[in-house]
Amino acid sequence: MVAPASTIPRARASPIAASAVAAVAALTALANAGLHAYLVPEHLGPEMLGMGHGYIGVAFVAAIPLLIGDALALLAFPQLRVEAWHAGALLNAGMLALLVVSRLTSWLPNGYQEPWEPLAVASAAVEVVFLAAYLLRLCAREQGL
Numbered sequence: 001m002v003a004p005a006s007t008i009p010r011a012r013a014s015p016i017a018a019s020a021v022a023a024v025a026a027l028t029a030l031a032n033a034g035l036h037a038y039l040v041p042e043h044l045g046p047e048m049l050g051m052g053h054g055y056i057g058v059a060f061v062a063a064i065p066l067l068i069g070d071a072l073a074l075l076a077f078p079q080l081r082v083e084a085w086h087a088g089a090l091l092n093a094g095m096l097a098l099l100v101v102s103r104l105t106s107w108l109p110n111g112y113q114e115p116w117e118p119l120a121v122a123s124a125a126v127e128v129v130f131l132a133a134y135l136l137r138l139c140a141r142e143q144g145l
Contacts (some may be wrong), residue, residue, distance in 0.1 A: 018137070022081060025133040026071035028126040029088060033067035034096070034122050036060040052110035060097075067089055090133040096127040 005066040009110035027099065042048070043057030070091065098108070099120060 016134060018140070021133050021137050021140075022074045022085075025130050025137075026074040028130040028133070029067045029071040029074070029092075032092070032123060032126045032130070033071070034062045035119055035126070036067070037064050039119065042063075051112075053112045055109065056102075056112060063091070063095060080106070085134055085137060088130060092127040092130040092134075094122060096131070099124055099127070 037060075040057055040060050043060055044054060045057075048057060052105055056138075070084050070088040073080045075087065077084070102108055102112055102114055103120060105114050
């Protein structure tokens with residue numbers, strides 16, 4: 001006879017595993033903040049401002065403290081971890097979407113479009129890793145792990 005599913009004990013994920021996933025996400029957020037900090041001078045330079053694309057640099061400046069704050073919340077404030085996961089996922093998904101749009105179309109204001117240079121690929125990669133970590137954590141929570 002098979003025991004009902006409700007009587008089978010569930011394995012619990014260790015706090016260490018959950019913290020490791022949070023640490024990976026935090027590291028990707030910090031890497032993304034660093035990438036965007038590096039790009040700010042170029043995106044607020046005279047050429048970009050002259051073309052009406054200065055808003056890209058301003059968006060980078062706004063994203064940097066949000067990414068750093070999310071990383072800190074994931075690492076140092078367990079009581080805010082759920083909110084930090086959701087906020088980080090929204091931020092990274094939005095940044096990834098805008099990056100892809102800015103590479104494949106000229107839909108952003110003033111026709112902003114850039115090629116897929118190495119730093120754009122690196123930024124997309126860290127955003128995808130953050131989102132993968134978020135989905136992993138979300139699935140684990142759904143399973144009660």
